[in-house]
Amino acid sequence: MAAAPASEIPRWVDYLLVPLVNLGVALLLTGVVVVAVGANPIEALKSLVFGAVGYPEAIGFTLYYATNFVFTGLAVAVAFHAGLFNIGCEGQANIGGLGVGLVCLALGQWPLVIVFPIAVAAAALFGAAWAFVPGYLQARRGSHIVITTIMFNFIASALMTYLVVHVLIEPGQQAPRSSDFAPGLWLPMAKDLTRALGIDIGDPPLNLSSLLAVLACVLVWLFIWHTRWGYELRTVGHSERAARYAGISRTRAIILAMLISGALSGLVAVNDIMGVHHYLPVGWTVGVGFVGIAVALMGRNHPVGIAMAALLFGALNQGGSEIAFDIPQITKEMVVVIQGLVILFCGALENMFKPQIAALFRRRAVAEAT
């Protein structure tokens, strides 16, 4: 009866130490894999770190990747606060791309200051619309959100391929892509800013969207913990019966959470389509939605944690490509294995070492108490 809840461990242990231990184990196991293919793990680690943060261009790439992961990480987290597991960020980002593409293709003559907010709104709106359907089906019909969002990833992918290949394709061209957006609509790049200041950082895709990601972190934090809607959403996520008691509509909370989640996923398109590609390609999302799940899990569904986890995954992404370049034994596929290990330990198995670490700290707390 008098048992203290088992989870009463210092917060820094839960939020910092446990993820770091997980990361350490993942890297250790990665080392084993690296040795198995006949490469030097120390060299590989050096290459990874250098490739991720060793020089300005690398940092730019890392931040660019992190921007995408912030959006999808936040998207997963918002849904998670309402007790939903949104696996569909990939598809929602993809459809968000349609929104950005249509706006940029249609408003080619307009100035960026006006088009940027419209494109952001379109990305969010399209992403939200794509997430609305699974949300509605979950809330009203009880269709499991995990299943429907996964299915919607495939539908989004097929739909986008069809639209790009048959409708939006650049006239007279073979490549499955739309025509280029007007250069006036390309988002300002970090490299242009630094060049103006007289510093050359090479050619990283880092652009204005990263500020949007920072803004999104702040807004999500305010929404979840400082508005009545966020409050209701969390209540539904924690206890359906408490929500019923409080007269909170579960249906509305679920749909609202999915709309916001989808909107955040859609913003990935602002970074990639408007910031980097400057046209609408097919299959451009390359797993960013799935990494978002790991990012949210590792970041404990808090914007600060998500930002940190996104930076880590951004670094892994960028450093990983560098390893493949530096060390011939480690192929591009091997890099995916390494990233998979990190996701496995930091995301899926995040609680593997927690009981032991918690026990350790409880024992210490007892020792102090006596």
Next chain:
Amino acid sequence: MPSSPAAPAAPAVELIGIDKRFGAVHANRAVSVAIARGSIHGIVGENGAGKSTLMSILYGYYQADAGEIRVGGRPCRIHSSHDAIAAGIGMVHQHFMLVDDFSVLENVMLGIEGAPLLREATAKARAALADLSRSYGLDIDADAVIHDLPVGLQQRVEILKALYRGAEILILDEPTAVLTPQEVDQLFLMLRRFRELGKTVILITHKLREIMAVTDRVTVMRGGAVVDTVDTAATSREQLAEMMVGRKVLLQVEKPPATVGAVVLDVARLSVIDGSGVARVKDVSFNVRAGEIVGVAGVSGNGQSELLEALAGMRSFTGNVLVNGKAVTADHHYSLARMLRRRRVSHVPEDRQREGLVGPFAANESAILGYQDDPACNGLILMDRRKIVARCQTEMRSFDVRPCNPVLRTAAFSGGNQQKIVLAREIERDPALLLVGQPTRGVDIGAIEFIHRRLLEMRAAGKAILLVSVELDEILALADRILVMFDGRIVGELPRAEATEAKLGLLMAGIEGHA
């Protein structure tokens, strides 16, 4: 007192210096208790006093950090419930561990079938069960299916399970929580029969009257330690309560006569059908007036919970409910539960942990549950967190919530303090009608007194109060009128002055003649 067997009078169970910590919580502090063979031994204490921990150690769910258990005078290591059963210890849990769709016989033999073929095993078990029933006078149909049996008989099956496994020492954890007064009498007859046959019974309860009625000796625990073990004959309820709490407590709060006003809640022909199509509340009509407490008594599961939930807007129902003469309906923006709150209907739900509060929330967040869109704690878009925390702090102070810390996680508070957080939230809104379900379930004796006094203050302030409780003592202590529910119907209404435990007991058991 039972006469001890002539053999060396080693106690049936002896716990020596049992010590157990959970993190920083010292759940058992050097607890030593000796329980005489062939006696009924009560263990009382408030929530968190460590009695459940102690019994869990005896039954092998936990291991003690230090200390020794002796069974029949011999040191005994108990690492699991298997070890406990092997040592002749049986446990009847508060929540029964029965397979609903199995027969009595199947439940009793479950896990120890004892023969490779079911036919053979069943035959053996049937014979053994018949033997047991005969020698203990536990009448039961071995082929009855559990979900057809009343709760009292289900409990009998639990006891038979323990006996079938050779229990000499029987631990009963809050066994009377779900029983009618008559079923309690039967249970006590059964326990006395066990004692005559030389078995040992350990009874964990928070009902002091039961301790006085049936036990030989009683151990009082507080703060993880034993306060004292005394002969029941040499103590009193008041004395036990004082030992449990550590100070003098009033078991019965003084109740001035009611000054009754206009009808606040008027319920006509209300029925509730649950999700699986079963009628839970059947055509119920009654009213509650300002300045009175109407108690709804009944054995748990006879529709009281559903009635309360329907009135609070948590369940759909048919029939008419008027609050201050007007019907309350949901609209597009506001659910019924919210509309009721706006009409100053407050609700203290039966299950505070899963309904009245959100465990992982900070206490100040739980303290606005249901009122989260109250303009008082909201700006245009953002919530005024500072105001919410300040308000929670004030409420906590006036309801003596400990620790008085609005940012602490809700789940970290004890049951009594959680209940005070809920009560503070609902009472401080100055309701016209207060719906209260099981206000003192799992709450310490000291807090019970406090909560009862608050409810009577509300009554004195002219509020209408509907009180649903399965604790007959509580109904008798607080209510001005008592409605008794059985099988979804109100089978009787008695003014407090005419209500006796015997009359209520008959009504609760569905035996007509009084209504």
